[in-house]
Amino acid sequence: MSYATFGSNELGQDDRSQQEEQEGSWCHLFQTVIFIGSAYMLMFVCTNFTIFAADRLRSDIPGMTKVALGTCQSLFWIGWMVASGLIMPNVDAWGRKRPTFFFLFLSLFVAVFITFATTVWSFGTGLFLLGLLFPPSALTAAIWMQESVPASQRSTIIVLANVGYAAGSALMAVTCMYTKHWSWRDEARLWFAPLLVLMVVGPFVTREPAKAASDQAEDNQNTVSFTAQIHALFFSPLRQNTLATLVCWTACAFTFYGLNYSAGNISDDLYSNMALLGLVDIVGYFVPLPIMQSLGKLDAQTLGFCGASAALIIGCFAQRGSMAAIGFALVGRLFINLAFTTIYVLVVDCFPEERRASAMGMANLFGRLGSTAAPYTSLLPFHVTSLILSAFTCTAAMATRCLTVDVSKSVK
DSSP: OOOOOSSOSSOOHHHHHHHHHHHTSHHHHHHHHHHTTHHHHTHHHHHHHHHHTHHHHHHHSTTOOHHHHHHHHHHHHHHHHHHHHHTHHHHTTTOSHHHHHHHHHHHHHHHHHHTTOOSHHHHHHHHHHHHHHHHHHHHHHHHHHHHTSOGGGHHHHHHHHHHHHHHHHHHHHHHHTSOTTSOHHHHHHHHHHHHHHHHHHHHHHOOOOTTOOSOOOHHHHHHTSHHHHHHHHHSSTTHHHHHHHHHHHHHHHHHHHHHHHTHHHHSSOHHHHHHHHHHHHHHHHHTHHHHHHHHOHHHHHHHHHHHHHHHHHHHTTSOTTSHHHHHHHHHHHHHHHHHHHHHHHHHHHHSOGGGHHHHHHHHHHHHHHHHHHGGGGGGSOHHHHHHHHHHHHHHHHHHHTTOOSSOOTTOO
């Protein structure tokens, strides 16, 4: 995608060096993570709150059984799949800032609607719409963050954002231990409040990345049309990267969220298990940076999937509720965190700029197939869940070896 540059269309060498130095500073990194990445980091509110509020939801909403709640949770992921297939392939033609805040604005209305739901149907509809509207904002923000810093800082900024996500998840787990008797509606409004703050402040303190202005030539619009994007991803030399990426995202999403939804089956203490998973996430999202710098991104992702597969296959033989069962689940989570960092970075590295949002959309479309099945892991014994997750991560490790980094920008 050919974007116009703010100010002059041509940057001199000195100007470009000065701009890259400014964009690579830690101050700029933190500003980018806070004011752009918050849309990405706050995704934990959408994915985790219904897990902690499950008992209150079942007691408050008539007909909300365990299976019905699992179906409602799956509707969120189905909405995400629809957004990934129909909305994200068009985002490359819209820039970064506009879609991020436009879909965030719509998501706020849906969040309010959910807190007034009184039937299973209305609650499920709300979660579907939230899955349809919020992920395009979060995923575009993930790309926007990386395009707002020099290439050498992309791994760092994703690590910072993932640590923020993990810290939020851990905070929610600990907080929900003490809010079990609150109204789930009031608590949901409190957790969604930061999105309102971001919506009010964000548009005034952010800008499009240097190569991402809205006005584009008509011929460039043709190269980022929906049909052109699909053709480029599946019927060009990018096909191998596309297919391998889809496998990796499916395994990563299913494993990560499968561990979340089955946390109550590892042992009887759901809240402690979720808190431990959140704490491991914080550590696990710091680990990828030195590993990627040492091994490279592809080898780091292979290590993540292989380590998760090994830990989970061993864990399936541990007794439920034992320290071994909890320990191997946490080790598996640590390794999947490594892979969950590299898959975001490799989308940017394995696809040319004009295909990144489309590739992210397709990856999420297939990734959410795994996420859609994840809520039902709560109905399975954990040793069965562990065995299934191990098989998925092993397959993803092999798919990772098929990825090609630094593809030619001339590939259309």
